[in-house]
Amino acid sequence: MIKNAFAYVTRKSLKSIIILLVITAMSTLCLISLSIKDATNRASKETFGNITNSFSMEINRRVNFGTPRGGGNIKGQDIKKIAESKDIDSYVKRINSVADLVDNDIIETQKTLSGQSPERAKNFKRTVMLTGVNDSSKENNFISGAYKLSSGEHLNENDKNKILMHKDLAEKNNLKIGDKIKIKSNLFDADNEKGANEIVEVEIKGLFDGHNEGGVTAAQELYENTLITDLDTAAKVYGNTEDTAVYQDATFFVKGDKNLDKVIKNIEKLDIDWKQYNLIKSSNNYPALQQSISGIYKIADKLFAGSLLFACVTVSLLLFLWMNARKKEIAILLSLGISKAKIFGQFVIELVFVSIPAFIGSYFLAVYTASMIGNNILSKVTGTIAKQIAKQSASSQLGGGAEVDGFNKTLTSLEINISPKLMIYVVLFMSIALIISLLVSSLRNLKKSPKELLIDTK
Numbered sequence: 001m002i003k004n005a006f007a008y009v010t011r012k013s014l015k016s017i018i019i020l021l022v023i024t025a026m027s028t029l030c031l032i033s034l035s036i037k038d039a040t041n042r043a044s045k046e047t048f049g050n051i052t053n054s055f056s057m058e059i060n061r062r063v064n065f066g067t068p069r070g071g072g073n074i075k076g077q078d079i080k081k082i083a084e085s086k087d088i089d090s091y092v093k094r095i096n097s098v099a100d101l102v103d104n105d106i107i108e109t110q111k112t113l114s115g116q117s118p119e120r121a122k123n124f125k126r127t128v129m130l131t132g133v134n135d136s137s138k139e140n141n142f143i144s145g146a147y148k149l150s151s152g153e154h155l156n157e158n159d160k161n162k163i164l165m166h167k168d169l170a171e172k173n174n175l176k177i178g179d180k181i182k183i184k185s186n187l188f189d190a191d192n193e194k195g196a197n198e199i200v201e202v203e204i205k206g207l208f209d210g211h212n213e214g215g216v217t218a219a220q221e222l223y224e225n226t227l228i229t230d231l232d233t234a235a236k237v238y239g240n241t242e243d244t245a246v247y248q249d250a251t252f253f254v255k256g257d258k259n260l261d262k263v264i265k266n267i268e269k270l271d272i273d274w275k276q277y278n279l280i281k282s283s284n285n286y287p288a289l290q291q292s293i294s295g296i297y298k299i300a301d302k303l304f305a306g307s308l309l310f311a312c313v314t315v316s317l318l319l320f321l322w323m324n325a326r327k328k329e330i331a332i333l334l335s336l337g338i339s340k341a342k343i344f345g346q347f348v349i350e351l352v353f354v355s356i357p358a359f360i361g362s363y364f365l366a367v368y369t370a371s372m373i374g375n376n377i378l379s380k381v382t383g384t385i386a387k388q389i390a391k392q393s394a395s396s397q398l399g400g401g402a403e404v405d406g407f408n409k410t411l412t413s414l415e416i417n418i419s420p421k422l423m424i425y426v427v428l429f430m431s432i433a434l435i436i437s438l439l440v441s442s443l444r445n446l447k448k449s450p451k452e453l454l455i456d457t458k
Helices: 002-011 013-048 076-083 110-114 118-123 140-144 167-172 231-236 260-267 287-324 327-335 340-396 402-407 420-446 450-455
Strands: 054-059 088-101 127-133 148-152 162-166 180-185 199-209 226-229 249-254 277-281
Touching: 002 013, 013 287, 013 340, 013 420, 054 076, 054 260, 076 088, 076 249, 088 231, 127 231, 162 167, 167 199, 199 226, 199 231, 226 231, 249 260, 260 277, 287 327, 287 340, 287 420, 327 340, 327 420, 327 450, 340 420
Parallel strands: 127 226, 162 199
Antiparallel strands: 054 249, 054 277, 088 127, 088 180, 088 249, 148 199, 162 226, 180 199
């Protein structure tokens, strides 16, 4: 049967080549779709790796309007109650405040200079935003990738009077790691309700990088004009301590063996005024990223299912025409006493001879085209999301800054690899599809007797 199968495939070379090309094309598309899903999975795990088992505590803006400037006003004692839960492994809390550089200058652009009034230019000439945090490595903007530590070390809970500075701001002022600078309270800041007039000397512990993706209206929205500080420093410029300060938000990391949803339900039973706050899964703080991932999944699933379906239909039609032309051959084989199972086995072997080079060809074709197709799909998905974000930003008049950029973050690239595991999946699924196609196309002829096949002219 193997010899007969090989002879038929080589003798009917045109028909064999047509089926080979169809199988190659469909296998390639199947392989590309699976590789895109695999790359998206890896990108998703890498992006959400630090936040999949964590939740954030934020103010409920429907009833709690926050500070005069609209920042968070979470009480430190409420954060402490949650942090003491047996289910919490660690936590990060943030204070947002404003201060002025004493002997250094901030970074301005043409847009920020032209968009400010003379009064603002005078009152906020050297103003920077402070983000006080007890562990900068787990701070939202570092997790989202908006900020990246370029040199030095992250801040930890034991640091006092230490900062991370943007490398461009350091370069502008000829500063380096280990240098000390002075910052002071800004008396014109609406959140400086106590009218504090503190001066704090801080040491640069590290430098970070990152640049705004969206537009900005004020210099303080530029990444370059943000200092990441320890909690004591951010609190002190408002005349507070770590205990008396109000917090922008807090992120809690749940122990690995705990279910996040159950932990959140238990936390909500604590003696805290929950009308003032919301508990949100940290992954929900990146809706655009989730939307881009789900969008790619949907397209990849459609591509995979469509390829299999098209392969089934096309190969079935081709095999049906192939079998229709072989009625006489089947009748002779049956007359010679060869069983229908052996005849069908020959057809299977013929399909194997055609499929093997098709699968090999699809692997190399996918290797050369997967990255291009995958990133084209990614650009279309993220382009659609970007247009939606632009419309929403225009209607809601959102500002710029790292928080907004993190909220609007999407996947930027896919590292697509064609692995042997994916190739096995494709061979398996395509083989099933081809066997189904062969059954559909040959069953009608194999049911007939030799006489019926010889007189059947349809």
